[in-house]
Amino acid sequence: MERLLITGIAGGQGRLVAKRVADSFEVSGVDRAPWEGHPDYMTVHTMDLRKKKFEDIFRRERPAAVVHLAFVRHFRRIRWYATRSTSPAPSACSSAAPPTA
Numbered sequence: 001m002e003r004l005l006i007t008g009i010a011g012g013q014g015r016l017v018a019k020r021v022a023d024s025f026e027v028s029g030v031d032r033a034p035w036e037g038h039p040d041y042m043t044v045h046t047m048d049l050r051k052k053k054f055e056d057i058f059r060r061e062r063p064a065a066v067v068h069l070a071f072v073r074h075f076r077r078i079r080w081y082a083t084r085s086t087s088p089a090p091s092a093c094s095s096a097a098p099p100t101a
Contacts, residue, residue, distance in 0.1 A: 001026050005061055007049055008069035009042075010035035017067055018042060028061050030054060031070070 002025055008014040009029025018027045019039070028043040029035075038044045043061075047053050049070055 002064035003028060003061055004065050004067065005029065005058070005063035006067045006069060007031070008071060009038075009044055010046075011069060011071070014067075014069045017069065025064075028057075028063070030057060 004021055004025035004027050006014050006018055006027065006029040008031055009018055009027075010031035010033045014029060014031065015035070018029060021027060022039070022041060027041070028045070030045045030047060030049060032046070032048050034046045035044050045057050047057070
């Protein structure tokens with residue numbers, strides 16, 4: 001069974017998505033807030049996505065897909081983080097043109 005990683009899993013939408021897809025995926029999630037009483041068949045990590053530990057979780061879990069539902073409050077800090085990512089994805093996304101009709 002493939003693994004699905006959900007950011008913001010302790011929030012309302014994160015919990016809903018996690019429970020809905022649990023029959024089709026091994027669900028793991030990351031959130032800054034703890035999810036007390038989460039189902040035993042899910043792995044929930046309590047940490048900030050902007051920290052190095054999140055990269056370690058990502059490498060260890062090796063998800064087939066990511067559902068990003070995390071809420072970010074510090075927009076300037078996030079833009080700084082995204083431009084200094086170790087992945088080529090942010091630069092590839094910023095250079096992509098929107099689809100035309």
